[in-house]
Amino acid sequence: MVRLCAGLAAFVVLLSAAPASASAPQRFQRFDTMPVFRNSSAAEHTAAEIAAATADGGLVVYTDSPARRIGFAKTAKAGKAGKALTPDGVLPMPGEPTSVDVVGGLALVAVNTSESHAEPSGVLVVVDLGRRAVVATHDLGGQPDSIDISKDGRYAAVAIENERDEDVAEGEIPQAPAGFLTIVDLVGRGPAAWQLRRVELTGLAQVAPTDPEPEYVSINGRDEVAVTLQENNHIAVVDLRSGRVVKHFSAGAATVAGVDTEDDGRISPTGTITAAREPDAVAWLDDRTLATADEGDHRGGSRTWTIFDAASGEVVRSSGNELDQIAIKQGQYPDGRSDNKGVEPEGLAVATFGRDRYAFVGLERANLVAVYDVNDPRKPRFLQALPTGAGPEGLLPIPATGTLVVSAEEDSAQDGLRSSLSGYRLTRKPLAVSLARNQGTPSIVSDGIGFGALSGLSGIPGNHRDVVSVTDAAYTPTRILTVDTLAAPARVREELTLTKAGEPVGYDGEGIAARRGGGYWIAAEGDGKQKPNLLVEVAADGAVVREVALPESVAKTATGNGFEGVTVLGGGRSEQVWLAVQREWKADTAGRAALARYTPATGEWAFAAYPLDAARPGTWIGLSEITAVDDRTVLVLERDNQRGDAAEVKKVYRVDLGGVTPVPASVVKPLVEKELAKDLLPELRAGGATAHDKPEGLAVIGDGRFKRLVGVVDNDGLDDAPGESVFLRLGRL
Template sequence: MRMKPLAASIALALTVAPAAFADRDHGHHHGGHHHGHQQGPEMFRHVATFDVTRNRVMHDGEEIVSEVAEIVDATPDGNTLVYTDAASGLIGFVDITDPADPQPDGGILVGGEPTSVAVHGRYALASVNTSTVDEVTCTDPGDDGVFGTGDDESEDIGFITQWTGKLVVIDVTTRSIVREIELGGQPDSIAVSPDGRYAAIVIESERNEDVGDGLIPQGRETVDLDPTPDCDLVSQGDPEPGRLVILDLKGKPGKWSTRDVQLAGLAGMYAAQDPEPEFVDINGANMATITLQENNHIAVVNLRTGKVVKHFSAGEVDLMNVDTEEEDLINLDSDITKRREPDAITWIGDSLMATANEGDYEDENGEEGGSRGFTVFNKAGKVVFESYEAFEHLIVSIGQYNEGRSENKGVEPEGIEYARFGKDKLLFVGSERSNVVGVYEMNGAKPELLQVLPTGIGPEGLRAVPQRKLFVASTETDVFDAGIPTMINIFQRGHWPSNYPQIASADDANGLPIPWVALSDLVGDPDDAHTLYAVSDSFLAKGFVYTVDVSAKPALITDRLEVQSDDALDLEGVAVGPDGNFWLGSEGNAGSVDNLVLKVDRSSGAVLEKIELPADLVDRRRSNGIEGVAVTGEAGSEMVYVVIQRAWPNEGDTDKVNTKIGRYDVAAGTWSFVHYPLEAEGDGDWIGLSGITAMPNGRFWVIERDKGWGPSTPPNAELKAIFEVDLASAEFRPYVQPLPGEEADLVTLDKTLIRNLVSDIAANSIWTAEKLEGFAVSADERLYAVTDNDGVDDSPGETVFLDLGDLATFGSD
């Protein structure tokens, strides 16, 4: 059975774009919608984000800041989250008694790098890696050396690895370590059985990617480099094959005992002597399912007997219409076959299991695994459902496809979780590289998409908390200097519509989602109240204008127009001229890329006119140039307005106070300018302009924003504001380069604050976005705004698309 996402004619109860799937049979696609329950399903909504750096641990008088949240679990009452922080060597706690207001609840150091955690009653069981890896440099003396055959003396690097690990048992109530159990190798995933009788710990003793090109099998390899003194190099991968440790949880922790299950030697594995187990989950029958990722294999162990009762290859997947080239365009034009190589695995009841097919291994032929989707197997190892490219296409349609991963493993599903919420059986699939979680309702063996949830960067841990009607995702990646920490995103389920995505794309004529990212401006169609136009910036190698239908919920991109230009375009502004053609603003840089204003044919994308800024001003340019464009007047005598994002240095302006708004007189072919006074910088880093909109009353509204993200990790999001200026009566003057030490002879505008949209963006996002880039008024005077998601490059990647209501009622918050 083959599936793909459909266009976004979705039942209102779902309020999510391309949500259904179609079968592929003999190369043909057949569509069908999932209509949900009669009264509409309950949906998840984001209610809070916890900044992990808020957590602190005191140790020997020193305050240790929590840095990362990787794997997360919850206490039985669902009021406390427990997470691993390998970077700080601790297990952290978060109080979610009020899920909308999570509070730091401290942590405990565990004497190593925690790799996973699972809660058993009052105890948190943390698998902790205590291994050491030492590099050794050995000199090859030349002709009689072991390495190479040349005459020259050379050096080689080897590794002496001691794989060790332990299980740390923590009393969550007292926040004390009550027992440590040596595991004899590097542990990874841990799971506790539903009945509380067993825990299962994967001992991976993972391969060293710097040994033998990272190929498996790896084992002890002694390289004798004598006569170099004292240089017997042990280049060691696994000291012994990976295995499963069963922990019998009978009685108190002091009485718990362990048993080993060997996983080496299973027939059909790529390297049977080096199994590389990765992830484990346990069902109600006390069967543990384990992924052996590099071997593309799955094993099932009976925890009562400690026997492997089933094992099978995870197989491979034929993918159609995926992007496999990193050319700064999202082109869904490649067909590939990939090994699944699952990372996480989850039982669905006692008879089905689902895998997140991340991929992690490059074989001796240079072929990487990872099939970009997820799979449902029955307990016999037969595939009963395959997502194929549907998961990736879904992510393309919501603007969160990470083009920078196209030549690797695409959206890279890593985490997967299953839970029952009342009668509803839900499957959660996380994309590590696109920062989303797909939520599916299981209809027998077939998942049907309910919604998509945005996350921070690199969702690693997924945990359903059905007793509280919650779902949480922990993310392992930060861009701390920009104001994006690692975080735990909290979602609550209820009878309300989903609030994500807020904008998505329909399918094109070939039945594929229209690709889009990084929306950088917005304008209303002057004649059609339901139509807006958007542009994307230089994240894509070509410039595009997108048609947006705002009568749909979410707003729907129904078409895109490629701008036919050989110039390097960074489209940051769009307006509709009196003749219906587009006027576009393209931001330049401090070097060879020019700031341009383009008039573009709305049907063909052909450039009808190209306008540059005055040479004297260009001589002073910096990277923060044209950011928005607006047009007034009749055809042939238009006035084209642009905003310059920040003051350009050495041009005579008061750099931290003023930037410019430019006006181009089409009939006269001349530029003139005014100064725009910027707000003083706060905790949000620099401040600049990001857009300009011509309003029905003849005034202009501009976007003035800072560079901050979120509320708690500086630089903070403090200013994402709309200001009004009167340009019709302003005195515009030609720009004349001032003498050294003097200011440009330009008039400074007055401005009026209309509204700061920080709270609006915060209420509709998991982490307040930096780039409020587009603002539009529709033909019926309704207001819209959009944020730029930076193409999911060092950003969470969600696009916030705001319907701000009627102009008549819009104002200060």
């Protein structure tokens, strides 16, 4: 059990003591993450994209386009002890499934069988879920994208996109053949006898009216289907009974201020954009009001979600810069997409849980789902943002089980980035209670300070509340962030930019140590070639005092795995600065990394060897952090380079340096002894999270018997990573 420091424990008690009531706010909390390769093999490329569930919520069906199949997962009902998403097999399809929905015991799967963009084709495959067998197949006459089934089970609507060829005319439309809408009459006949009706959507939009590309469909309680024509920046509403277009209107454009428009390594939301919305997903908030996720496509993308009056086509509300701000405050803003659609809202789903109605907006590039209270559909209220796997594509609310399932499609076995289904359960448990067990999200936020890539951590002498962290090369210039650890979630409350000769400067900051007399030491990692490893002395105001290089004989043996952590033992004339080198350098014995000691009073370097755990074939193990417990004892964070199911080593070892005499580079280094202090994997997987590959920061806070340990995860600035910023509360020492 994780024990809390007195301050945090009191904070949790205060929140827990609040009286429960019917009006107490609820929130969603992650309970499991299931990589979809568990339905096949870890070596296979898979991708969960769109998902649907049976009425009781016990079975989830998802599309797996790369593997040309659908997959199944079981999920526990509300109130049951078991909470895991369990793999439950796959079923081959005759092409690439693009969407799925469920009615009764049948799954309706839209499948793309196109030979080319110029000759699109597709089928509707009907699957008996009890027998896991195909019972009917219907020709759709084109390439399908989205499917939805009416609440009364009478109709299905399928968007036949007939997607353009991006390599023809730089993706400009029109490109024949045009897309259309298909209505499937489901009642009164067996699946094999279902009738399909075609609804033309040409001539509606001002943009390329001859070439509508229906993207997404959603049916309201009056059997009307809203259809987004994304590339045409248009929305149509069709009556399912008659097959008649009853309303259509342009999605329009939005001018949004306070967003980051430059891919420059700086999170700087000071720009303004004006762009066509070009909506992807659409959902009804009620029978008169619909909402869109404004992803953008060829020319557009306003970074917003928008609410429309379906009868008039008027905009009721635009979210403006809110989605970007949510990602910034949660440490998951994708700066690399600043010049192209930002967080990129793509998915949208709406559902009623009990007496409350929620809207879920998927942010494809931020790997977040923003949750809103839409009890008043014209005045949505932001509630929380849920971290997901990479590329959240499908959003599946399941009121029957009080859960939300999110399909994240990005998958790369080579990079350990796996497509997944993540489950979230509606709960009244206070967030602080969950955070105390490393289960709640978010675990760290800011009041608007852009952050991420937290690669080093340090306690502050004399401060029992705050820690400092440093950003790595994912962002520039380098900043020192002050984090309030007693807030729940932890809160980034100050930032300090490093300067050199009066100008902002950028390092690959991998470690930080706050000094007793003020100021900091920064461990800047080199690349083993042109960029040296540096120990950087920084004044309290962020000014670089000096850069200390390694002895030349040592520096020439460096590799691309350089300085990864720094800590300080003692102070004044007796101050010693210890650094951890991530992996073996050219002069090191296999399986041994170096601990380097620098003595500021004399300018001398000395070294000891650290014995790394054995790595399994195809992986490596290295050091990510070193932090002092007292003036002779340090904690060293040792990890492998794996995430998710493949992660095995994320451990904190205790090392007594009191009996170690480091030596100059020319002498064989003495080997330190290590003792296991804590295995971080249970903490990294708490609350159904996927184990992150890069826990990179540790800090000891407090003194005497009240010392406690905290940690952070480097989210790589969302570069080929899920990107969740994680703050770990690791208990007393």
